[in-house]
Amino acid sequence: MDQELFHQEEPKVICGLDEAGRGPLAGPVVAAAVILPEIFPFSVLGDSKALTEKQRLEAEIIIKEKALYWAIGIATAKEIDRINILQASLLAMQRAFGKLQKQVAIDLALVDGNQKPNLDCPTKAIVKGDATVAQIMAASILAKNQRDRYMVLCDEKWPLYQFSKHKGYPTEEHRKACLLYGLSPIHRRTFHIALSGKPETKQAQLF
Structure with missing residues (x-):
C-alpha cells in the first residue's frame, strides 16, 4: 500500500474504485466506488476473488452500513460491444464515481489495475490494489456481489x-x-x- 497517499493534508476524502465482470461472455461490467471512514473494521475486507461468497456477503453488509459513501455504476453488454471491455470498465467506474461526486467533494481516487478512468480529481492506478488498499477492496466486494445478483436475476x-x-x-x-x-x-x-x-x-x- 502506498502510505504516502494516506498522510497528506488531512483530512483527505479518498475514494476506492474497482470493477467486476471483465471476463464473462454475458452480462454487464459493474463498478463500485467507496469512501470509508478512518475507523472501520478493516479485518472484514480482502481480495474479493480470494473471499468466499459468504465472506463477501457478510463484508458487504458492513461496508454498506459503515462506509461514508458508496455507489454502483454499470456498463451494459451492448455498451461493451460498442466501445470495448476496457473502455466500458472505465465508463462503469466513471458512473459510480459520478454518483459519489454529487454528494461529496473527493480529493483522491484510487483505482485497481494499471488503467485510470477520466475523473474530475487526482487519480492513481494501483496494480493489485484490490488485495492491498482498503477502499479498493471494499469497492471490489460491492461490485462483485452486485454483478452476481444481477446474473442470478438473468438466470430467472x-x-x-x-x-x-x-x-x-x-x-x-x-x-x-x-x-x-x-x-x-x-x-x-x-x-x-x-x-x-x-x-x-x-x-x-x-x-
Whole structure:
C-alpha cells in the first residue's frame, strides 16, 4: 500500500474504485466506488476473488452500513460491444464515481489495475490494489456481489444458460448453451465472434 497517499493534508476524502465482470461472455461490467471512514473494521475486507461468497456477503453488509459513501455504476453488454471491455470498465467506474461526486467533494481516487478512468480529481492506478488498499477492496466486494445478483436475476429470465451457476463466465457448459440456443440479449456479441474467429460463418452468426 502506498502510505504516502494516506498522510497528506488531512483530512483527505479518498475514494476506492474497482470493477467486476471483465471476463464473462454475458452480462454487464459493474463498478463500485467507496469512501470509508478512518475507523472501520478493516479485518472484514480482502481480495474479493480470494473471499468466499459468504465472506463477501457478510463484508458487504458492513461496508454498506459503515462506509461514508458508496455507489454502483454499470456498463451494459451492448455498451461493451460498442466501445470495448476496457473502455466500458472505465465508463462503469466513471458512473459510480459520478454518483459519489454529487454528494461529496473527493480529493483522491484510487483505482485497481494499471488503467485510470477520466475523473474530475487526482487519480492513481494501483496494480493489485484490490488485495492491498482498503477502499479498493471494499469497492471490489460491492461490485462483485452486485454483478452476481444481477446474473442470478438473468438466470430467472433466461434459464437455458444457467447464469446463476457461472455468472456469464466462459465455462464449457455456458459455451455449449450458446452454440445450442444462440445468444440472449445480455450476451456480448464481440466476445463470441472473437472466440469463434470466423464472424462470417453460420456458427458465428449464432453468436
